[in-house]
Amino acid sequence: KAEGLNxxxxxxxxxxxxxxxxxxxxxxxxRLSPPxxxxxxxxxxxxxxxxxxxxxxxxxxxxxxxxxxTLPFGEAEPGATGLELLLSLALKWGADSQLGLAxxxxxxxxxxxxxxxxxxxxxxxxxxxxxxxxxxxxxxxDPEAIWQVQPGQLKSQGKHTPFDFSVTGMAxxxxxxxxxxxxxxAY
Numbered sequence: 752k753a754e755g756l757n758x759x760x761x762x763x764x765x766x767x768x769x770x771x772x773x774x775x776x777x778x779x780x781x782r783l784s785p786p787x788x789x790x791x792x793x794x795x796x797x798x799x800x801x802x803x804x805x806x807x808x809x810x811x812x813x814x815x816x817x818x819x820x821t822l823p824f825g826e827a828e829p830g831a832t833g834l835e836l837l838l839s840l841a842l843k844w845g846a847d848s849q850l851g852l853a854x855x856x857x858x859x860x861x862x863x864x865x866x867x868x869x870x871x872x873x874x875x876x877x878x879x880x881x882x883x884x885x886x887x888x889x890x891x892x893d894p895e896a897i898w899q900v901q902p903g904q905l906k907s908q909g910k911h912t913p914f915d916f917s918v919t920g921m922a923x924x925x926x927x928x929x930x931x932x933x934x935x936x937a938y
Contacts (some may be wrong), residue, residue: 752804758865762771762796763811764833764840768921769913777824781913784813784829801848807863808844810837820933823888832907836900836914837894839923846924852894887934896926911924 752758754834765783770790775782781787799805813830845855864879877885900915902924910920914921930938 752890756875757797757869759806759869760799761807761809761866762800762805763809764797764837765811765831765913766793767800767808767844768840773913773919774824778913778917778918779820779822779824779827780911780918781830781911782820782824782827782829783811783831783886786829797844797848797849801850806858808837808841808867809859810834812837812907814907815911817911818924820909820911830909831912832902832909833912835905835907835927836912836923838890838927839898841927842894842925843923887931889931890927891929891931892925892927894925897922897924898926899923 761783763783765787766785768786769781770793771787772790774787781857796805800808811835812834814832814834816827820830822828825844841855842852844850845852845858848855860881868878876882878888881889900912900914900919900921901917902912902915903908903913913919914923916922927938929936
């Protein structure tokens with residue numbers, strides 16, 4: 752990018768918030784792909800997302816069934832549920848980075864749409880944005896809500912997440928209240 756090349760990159764919520772130290776005593780919930788790296792790598796990813804070198808923040812939603820995850824670390828299937836955590840973990844990164852709400856949300860809304868639009872050639876004029884007359888794909892959330900991830904309460908088929916509050920003690924900001932797809936309430 753610094754040389755003007757047309758390249759894009761994204762980073763997962765897992766790599767943005769966790770390091771190899773979080774694996775602890777080889778907790779299978781922390782077996783992810785790509786694997787967790789050192790603190791210096793996480794810091795570089797956070798800085799790259801902040802300065803625009805990395806274009807988008809993604810959920811890396813790869814749910815894993817109970818039988819495939821409750822094995823010893825080396826045998827457990829890599830992956831974790833992430834979609835339900837994307838907003839909250841984006842907000843946490845934004846707060847940690849002292850970034851405002853709009854530029855934080857852009858990393859999970861308009862920036863991925865920009866990248867896809869460039870790659871595909873065209874997308875709806877309202878994709879990733881709120882515009883008059885546009886398609887109403889919206890997420891209504893409470894930015895002040897604080898919640899604790901409890902895997903049993905997740906809607907995803909795969910309940911495994913490295914952000915389980917009983918393991919991390921990490922409370923997350925922002926709670927989704929509703930989502931609309933093309934103007935119809937989906938959640």
